[in-house]
Amino acid sequence: MEIPYTVQNRPDTGIYNAKLGIWLFLASEVMLFGGLFSAYVLLRVGADQGMWPHGWLNVTLGTVNTLLLALSAITTLLAWAACKVRDFGKFKLFHGCTILLALTFLGIKSYEYHDKLAHYEIALTNGKFADGHFVEQSKDFDLLKKTGTFTLHGHIVEDRRELMDLRSPEAQAAKHEEITIAAADIKKMGNYGPRHNTFTAIYFTLTGLHALHILGGTLVIFYFWGPGSRMWKTDPERFTNRIEVSGLFWHFVDLVWIFLFPVLYLT
Amino acid sequence: MQEKVQQFPPFRAGQAAHAHEAQAHQEHHEPGFWQKYIFSTDHKVIGIQYGLMSLCFMLFGFFLMLLMRWQIAHPGVPVPVFGPLLEAILGQPAAHGAISPDLYNSFGAMHGTIMVFLGVVPLAFAAFGNYVTPLMIGAPDMAFPRLNMASFHSFFLGGVVMLVSFFIPGGAAQAGWTSYSPLATTIPTYGQAFWLVGMVLLITSSLLGAVNFIATIIQLRAPGMTWMRMPFFVWAQFVTAFILLLAFPPLEAAGLLQLMDNVAHTSFFLPTGLAVGGQLADISGGGSPLLWQHLFWFLGHPEVYVLILPAMGIVAEIIANNTRKPLWGYKSLVYSALFVGFLSFIVWAHHMYLTGMGQHIATFFQTTTMIISVPSVIILTCMFLSLWGGSIRVNTPMLFALGFLPMFGIGGLTGLPLGLAASDLYLHDTYYVIAHFHYVVAPGTIFALFAGVYFWFPKMTGRKMNEFWGRVHFWCSFTFMNIVFMPMFAQGIKGMLRRMSDGGVNYAAARVPNAIDALPGTVMQLNGWILWAAIALGIAQIPFIINLFWSITHGEPVNHNPWQATTLDWQTPTPPPHGNFAHEPHTVRGPYEYSAPGHATDFTPQDEAESQAAPKNPTEHH
Numbered sequence: 078m079e080i081p082y083t084v085q086n087r088p089d090t091g092i093y094n095a096k097l098g099i100w101l102f103l104a105s106e107v108m109l110f111g112g113l114f115s116a117y118v119l120l121r122v123g124a125d126q127g128m129w130p131h132g133w134l135n136v137t138l139g140t141v142n143t144l145l146l147a148l149s150a151i152t153t154l155l156a157w158a159a160c161k162v163r164d165f166g167k168f169k170l171f172h173g174c175t176i177l178l179a180l181t182f183l184g185i186k187s188y189e190y191h192d193k194l195a196h197y198e199i200a201l202t203n204g205k206f207a208d209g210h211f212v213e214q215s216k217d218f219d220l221l222k223k224t225g226t227f228t229l230h231g232h233i234v235e236d237r238r239e240l241m242d243l244r245s246p247e248a249q250a251a252k253h254e255e256i257t258i259a260a261a262d263i264k265k266m267g268n269y270g271p272r273h274n275t276f277t278a279i280y281f282t283l284t285g286l287h288a289l290h291i292l293g294g295t296l297v298i299f300y301f302w303g304p305g306s307r308m309w310k311t312d313p314e315r316f317t318n319r320i321e322v323s324g325l326f327w328h329f330v331d332l333v334w335i336f337l338f339p340v341l342y343l344t
Numbered sequence: 345m346q347e348k349v350q351q352f353p354p355f356r357a358g359q360a361a362h363a364h365e366a367q368a369h370q371e372h373h374e375p376g377f378w379q380k381y382i383f384s385t386d387h388k389v390i391g392i393q394y395g396l397m398s399l400c401f402m403l404f405g406f407f408l409m410l411l412m413r414w415q416i417a418h419p420g421v422p423v424p425v426f427g428p429l430l431e432a433i434l435g436q437p438a439a440h441g442a443i444s445p446d447l448y449n450s451f452g453a454m455h456g457t458i459m460v461f462l463g464v465v466p467l468a469f470a471a472f473g474n475y476v477t478p479l480m481i482g483a484p485d486m487a488f489p490r491l492n493m494a495s496f497h498s499f500f501l502g503g504v505v506m507l508v509s510f511f512i513p514g515g516a517a518q519a520g521w522t523s524y525s526p527l528a529t530t531i532p533t534y535g536q537a538f539w540l541v542g543m544v545l546l547i548t549s550s551l552l553g554a555v556n557f558i559a560t561i562i563q564l565r566a567p568g569m570t571w572m573r574m575p576f577f578v579w580a581q582f583v584t585a586f587i588l589l590l591a592f593p594p595l596e597a598a599g600l601l602q603l604m605d606n607v608a609h610t611s612f613f614l615p616t617g618l619a620v621g622g623q624l625a626d627i628s629g630g631g632s633p634l635l636w637q638h639l640f641w642f643l644g645h646p647e648v649y650v651l652i653l654p655a656m657g658i659v660a661e662i663i664a665n666n667t668r669k670p671l672w673g674y675k676s677l678v679y680s681a682l683f684v685g686f687l688s689f690i691v692w693a694h695h696m697y698l699t700g701m702g703q704h705i706a707t708f709f710q711t712t713t714m715i716i717s718v719p720s721v722i723i724l725t726c727m728f729l730s731l732w733g734g735s736i737r738v739n740t741p742m743l744f745a746l747g748f749l750p751m752f753g754i755g756g757l758t759g760l761p762l763g764l765a766a767s768d769l770y771l772h773d774t775y776y777v778i779a780h781f782h783y784v785v786a787p788g789t790i791f792a793l794f795a796g797v798y799f800w801f802p803k804m805t806g807r808k809m810n811e812f813w814g815r816v817h818f819w820c821s822f823t824f825m826n827i828v829f830m831p832m833f834a835q836g837i838k839g840m841l842r843r844m845s846d847g848g849v850n851y852a853a854a855r856v857p858n859a860i861d862a863l864p865g866t867v868m869q870l871n872g873w874i875l876w877a878a879i880a881l882g883i884a885q886i887p888f889i890i891n892l893f894w895s896i897t898h899g900e901p902v903n904h905n906p907w908q909a910t911t912l913d914w915q916t917p918t919p920p921p922h923g924n925f926a927h928e929p930h931t932v933r934g935p936y937e938y939s940a941p942g943h944a945t946d947f948t949p950q951d952e953a954e955s956q957a958a959p960k961n962p963t964e965h966h
């Protein structure tokens with residue numbers, strides 16, 4: 078038994094099965110991210126006055142990541158084009174670049190995550206707030222509680238709202254320095270992880286899900302680049318289709334980032 | 345019309361030879377048990393896997409319901425027979441064999457979840473869709489057989505996760521099948537996290553299935569199988585697949601967010617100032633409980649049409665076959681199904697009139713809700729009119745199909761007062777709602793599914809199910825189903841709320857001076873009747889279960905087309921071999937050519953060659 082139109086286009090629909098399949102899958106992905114983006118909109122619109130953060134993310138790193146993904150979209154396209162003109166060497170080169178670009182993206186993303194997780198906001202017993210990155214390597218809260226002091230690189234503010242808009246002139250002018258806080262002065266502390274507020278929650282969820290998509294896409298592309306490329310010798314046309322279909326997924330993942338970047342970093 | 349038929353590469357002869365070769369090849373390497381029944385990529389095996397598993401889950405969901413009905417009729421009284429077993433398995437929540445309110449809540453949540461996501465949808469869409477759709481369009485298999493297998497395995501895992509959640513400390517999810525936040529996050533059990541992980545697996549399974557179905561129907565139709573020659577069943581599956589494809593992902597998004605709320609302690613659905621047990625919760629706040637409801641019902645309402653459309657498809661096939669005449673208004677049926685599919689995406693907030701989302705939004709959604717009833721009524725009307733003037737063969741599948749029509753009619757019409765905000769404010773969350781949607785799904789969809797089982801059983805096994813016991817099954821189910829659900833309308837109108845674990849005893853006891861009794865004694869009495877009708881309904885399923893397994897080996901042997909049907913699924917060998925068709929079928933006519941004038945038999949198969957079929961000039965005979 079053989080399933081028709083796995084490689085050749087069906088004459089009346091003008092498409093082969095897998096390409097239709099991936100487009101349908103991408104339609105469902107649009108609805109998935111659409112649901113999450115509408116959650117973002119509702120959370121942001123519903124946030125209390127002045128409590129939605131601005132400028133919390135590193136725009137430079139975000140821009141670099143955007144460029145990396147844009148570049149990987151080009152190399153993906155070129156890899157497919159190389160398959161089309163039956164140039165296997167070029168395919169290897171271009172998709173090799175795609176994988177490297179994707180891994181660099183994930184590396185930068187992990188650095189950004191680490192930065193957020195090492196960033197603490199501490200409510201002090203005197204009603205003020207200390208905010209900054211831990212200087213010590215160990216962040217064992219219970220241990221630090223016993224040793225008595227914490228050292229942060231950051232600053233102390235009167236009102237939590239001052240921490241919300243980091244693009245404001247006051248926030249830009251704030252002086253960051255090493256501050257040491259006694260454990261006894263701490264009312265509550267927590268890092269900028271998902272539970273910090275709804276912004277970090279949606280930031281980690283959206284970019285985390287996107288990063289999972291990048292990871293999945295990279296694994297698939299790596300498979301076609303490495304062990305899966307044996308099919309090139311037996312059935313180059315089918316192999317080219319595979320590159321096209323995985324490329325469509327990759328372009329979609331890039332496109333999601335094109336929406337994520339302005340929504341999370343620039344506004 | 346004839347000129348439009350696609351000319352395909354002439355691979356018919358070559359294909360047949362190839363199929364022969366493949367078969368010979370297969371005989372050499374007979375696939376082992378695992379390969380054949382567990383890791384099968386054959387759409388027919390996967391369909392049967394789905395079918396058996398979802399029937400088991402439906403039975404399990406039914407047992408949960410029986411236990412709940414006992415608790416409602418006799419609150420706090422130990423469950424007879426099963427009580428000690430419950431206590432042995434579940435421990436404290438079932439102390440002394442009685443059902444605690446917490447356990448009642450988790451049974452309620454899991455009954456809904458299991459019936460919808462593990463029972464009816466997999467049976468209607470995945471089981472029948474998998475088995476019948478490729479046969480009906482003349483395809484050798486689904487477009488992506490391995491995805492199909494992955495879909496079933498994901499479904500299986502999802503089911504396991506749901507079942508396991510009963511045994512973890514704290515028990516299964518307790519926040520209703522709708523899992524409204526913040527309730528779903530504040531109940532101290534990991535059951536909710538299990539529920540969410542299970543749902544993600546089930547959603548993955550549905551998505552893989554939906555992609556596969558749509559691609560199969562678009563790409564693998566046999567030569568000559570144009571869109572308007574597809575049986576209505578295929579259209580119904582097609583629209584259903586699109587609904588699943590586009591409506592499920594927002595619930596997956598919502599599920600991920602609620603999982604974050606439960607596991608990473610975010611506040612997506614938790615408002616500022618949320619107090620739990622009289623204490624301010626340790627959360628950042630700022631979330632929106634309404635957001636969950638929007639995302640949930642964005643799936644939840646289209647899901648209703650996922651439940652009902654495949655059932656309508658099954659009923660349409662059986663009615664055309666047993667009235668021995670073409671389906672009345674085939675095109676109206678197709679366009680109505682498409683319109684229902686489209687409109688089902690913009691009616692969801694009629695589940696939320698009571699949330700205070702605003703008058704204008706409510707007005708919009710009650711308008712769309714009223715509009716969507718139009719195509720549903722068209723579909724039902726077409727089916728009723730199809731009966732007109734037919735010489736109806738009454739057999740078990742037809743009985744169930746005929747039972748479906750009025751039952752779905754009652755379910756649909758009683759939904760209208762719920763679709764209008766003014767009357768819904770009163771009826772919301774009462775037993776009236778329970779009665780309404782159970783009439784749609786239980787005597788509606790499930791009857792259609794029984795009809796489908798009786799109808800396609802001969803194709804799967806080469807034997808018919810026993811007719812006498814089939815009729816016993818139908819009449820008993822029909823009677824007791826109505827005794828179970830009809831009183832609930834009255835209870836709901838009298839104000840009985842749907843989630844009370846004591847069946848309303850405390851509420852009925854709360855008497856306000858000079859006011860009408862909250863729940864009169866007659867309404868409370870109905871609880872007892874419903875319990876016994878439900879038990880009788882359970883007993884009525886025993887003939888079906890025995891009949892199903894007994895007939896596999898002992899049923900009356902039949903040929904490949906025992907119902908003398910026209911559609912391609914009956915033009916294959918029985919049971920269909922791997923690859924389905926001996927020759928690639930060439931479709932030359934519409935799906936319901938019954939009693940064509942001048943034809944030797946009263947049915948003309950879709951792939952019967954033109955020369956021996958319809959008369960040269962059909963107008964002569966009119």
